[in-house]
């Protein structure tokens with residue numbers, strides 16, 4: 001933590017590359033941000049969605065200087081390589097092209113890093129091979145991450161490409177939380193254990209929650225609820241993850257947009273032996289046709305709430321199942337931590353869906369948990385408390401920023417400073 005303070009001492013603008021491009025490649029989308037790490041400001045941000053379909057869409061927002069108007073492109077974008085080339089063109093149109101000498105690194109979200117990577121890592125052939133080896137345990141994510149990395153390497157072979165792993169923050173989990181209770185030899189031979197995901201978000205949000213409470217991360221125990229399309233909970237004790245709801249793959253745990261979360265593993269035997277489904281069909285069923293979409297046909301919480309308001313019973317049942325699972329994890333992690341200082345809601349659903357927060361915490365006063373209806377209804381991009389003053393445990397909405405965290409870690413690595 002001492003010595004090289006390249007970022008703190010700084011240098012005149014232009015003579016040290018200070019920009020980081022962050023790529024978050026999902027199965028059918030790429031989110032990106034270009035940041036200036038001298039002040040962590042965003043110069044541009046955007047999203048390419050529905051990659052591989054006829055109706056692909058790129059939305060690019062210039063944010064540097066006075067900003068500028070959002071630009072949108074529609075029409076087929078065949079694959080992640082084409083998507084990244086389109087992003088590079090949009091950045092170039094703002095004078096922020098990938099050829100810029102200001103660019104210090106490209107930071108990539110990589111979902112599965114197994115046990116080998118507990119910190120941000122400069123990508124070389126060996127790292128690429130390891131990410132490739134882990135494709136079977138992150139089939140929706142790692143292939144897209146790899147394409148993003150390879151395309152970025154083609155565009156700027158001279159630049160450090162940094163991998164920031166979703167699994168890294170969870171490598172501190174004790175064996176009691178990380179191991180499945182199955183035959184140890186079989187588990188070890190096939191590296192079967194609970195790895196956990198969304199770690200960049202859990203790390204960032206637990207630190208921001210401590211900040212909101214005016215404390216150091218070491219002083220607080222936080223339950224983080226990352227509720228996006230993929231969703232996971234984590235128990236963070238004094239800044240270190242001690243348990244999380246996702247496992248060998250991002251399928252375990254909470255009910256998600258399209259994933260089942262926890263089920264009895266015997267369901268899969270039954271589907272195979274009795275329903276005659278193949279392993280691949282079961283994989284697709286549990287990862288893509290389950291969760292909220294499987295229960296009611298919609299995976300967007302906005303749509304589900306709209307249907308509930310119209311009296312739709314399937315939507316209501318889907319919501320109730322989602323909430324029931326979430327409450328079980330809050331209770332479980334309360335017991336894992338012993339003392340809880342805060343419960344933090346984050347990601348698309350956690351940051352925006354007040355009814356989810358209300359239902360998740362309702363009736364838990366005995367645990368020191370409560371939500372104030374007025375505070376809960378406030379819409380804001382800022383971290384904020386939604387618990388009443390009397391409550392023993394803080395309940396907070398803490399917007400996640402995986403891209404900022406990836407940029408911070410990537411820049412620290414290329415500058416040789418601790419993040």
Ligand SMILES: Nc1ncnc2c1ncn2[C@@H]1O[C@H](COP(=O)(O)OP(=O)(O)O)[C@@H](O)[C@H]1O
Pocket residue numbers: 227228229230257299300301302347348349352353
């Ligand atoms: N205003 C809103 N109200 C309720 N839910 C919302 C709102 N905005 C977004 N969401 C939910 O957030 C989800 C997307 O979350 P996000 O964290 O962006 O997911 P991901 O990163 O996995 O794509 C949507 O599917 C939707 O369910």
Ligand SMILES: CC(=O)OP(=O)(O)O
Pocket residue numbers: 026111141166197198228229230231250
């Ligand atoms: C790991 C995971 O589930 O990621 P996402 O929420 O981006 O799908």
Ligand SMILES: [Mg+2]
Pocket residue numbers: 228229230347
């Ligand atoms: Mg996400």
